[in-house]
Amino acid sequence: MTEKYHRNDPMSDVISDDYRMLQLINRFGITLGFGDHSVADTCSAAGVDTATFLAVVNYVKDETHSRPDALADVVSLPALMQYLKNSHSYFVDYRLPHIRRQLIEAIDYSAGGRIAFLILRFYDEWAAEVARHMEYENTSVHPYVERLLHGVLPAETFESIVCRHEDSHSSIEKSIAELKSIIIKYSPTGTNAQHLSDVLMEIYMAEEDLLLHCRLEDTLFAECVRRLEREVRQRGTTADIGNNECPADYSSNEELSEREKEIVAEVARGLSNKAIAEALFISVNTVMTHRRNISRKLSIHSTAGLTIYAIANGLVSLEEV
Ligand SMILES: [Fe+2]
Ligand SMILES: [Fe+2]
Known part of the structure; x- marks a missing residue:
């Protein structure tokens, strides 16, 4: 990747090319009104590390974000x-x-x-x-x-x-x-x-x-x-190594089963997992498994989101929630 911006470029060029840079300079504590000063001079006047500022600016401009290692060489x-x-x-x-x-x-x-x-x-x-x-x-x-x-x-x-x-x-x-x-x-x-x-x-x-x-x-x-x-x-310091696995991403367009629709309706009515289990004569663990599958299928993970889904799809009436 060839970096788009360099320390001697006018700071105004960085901003006028891309509206996202407005947010970026604010977060570095740099304010507008830098005239024709260069990136390096503007950063120096604001007490900002120029190399780090340029690394972030160039990271944002590189849509592929393919070379973080090259930018990491210079970051503070x-x-x-x-x-x-x-x-x-x-x-x-x-x-x-x-x-x-x-x-x-x-x-x-x-x-x-x-x-x-x-x-x-x-x-x-x-x-x-x-x-x-x-x-x-x-x-x-x-x-x-x-x-x-x-x-x-x-x-x-x-x-x-x-x-x-x-x-x-x-x-x-x-x-x-x-x-x-x-x-x-x-x-x-x-x-x-x-x-x-x-x-x-x-x-x-x-x-x-x-x-x-x-x-x-x-x-x-x-x-x-x-x-x-x-x-x-x-440098020789010892450490305990403990690695947990990150959860995997998922997505699906599967339809809900009749049982899952019943569970979505009960969630929308405000029932807890325990109350749903008792109402449907199944275990709490089974309810939780159904809820995980429902969230996966619908890509909706909150109770408020499931309630909106239930109303919009006629699983419950407005009066019931
Ligand atoms: Fe964060
Ligand atoms: Fe984060």
Whole structure:
């Protein structure tokens, strides 16, 4: 890969070529108004590591993300972690609440009733999943890397810490795809069409931004951490190796069986797994197996999403939920 931007390029070229760079400079703490100054001069004035800034900019511009190892050669891990932390704050404190406000404005809750409320609940569950994910990175993944930067090899490995992460990137990506699909398919009549298009555009852009963030962590950030881990290990510190397997991705277009439809209906009526087991004379384990299969088939993983599906497909009436 040939890098698109270099230290002596005017910073204004970086921004005017690609609107995504606006978010990127904010997260590095660089503000607009840099005149004709170069990338290096602008970064230096803002106290930003130029090589790390260029590595992230060039990573974003390279749609294939095929050479994280070349970019990792020049990255400063503390600078990259600060960028990731700032990105977490941006998503959790600004972007996601902003989309929620737009969603409230777009959907007519008096006309939409229960479905409108469930769409909002689905959104809130997804936003909470993203916030938990980023909190875990701030409080577990980054401190692990900081210990490595201080020359300490912790008992766990980077792989095990990342894989233990319950709310993985693939889960966040699946959930935002479900959210878009639910809004597109099930938005109640009476919804403000222009506002709804606006909020969907916002969600598409947030999705693009979030996926890029996840890719950067999975490739460039992970490559930098693995290198550091190897270096610290080679210096002779011993470590316990514990590797957990990451959950596999899945997708399917299979239809629900009659039994699975019954279970979706009971979930929509608000029954717990135990209550469903008692109502259908099956074990709780069997209910849980059915629920896993249902989520796999529908690509819907939350109770709010299943409830919307049940209403929209006539498995329950609005009055029952
Ligand atoms: Fe992150
Ligand atoms: Fe992440």
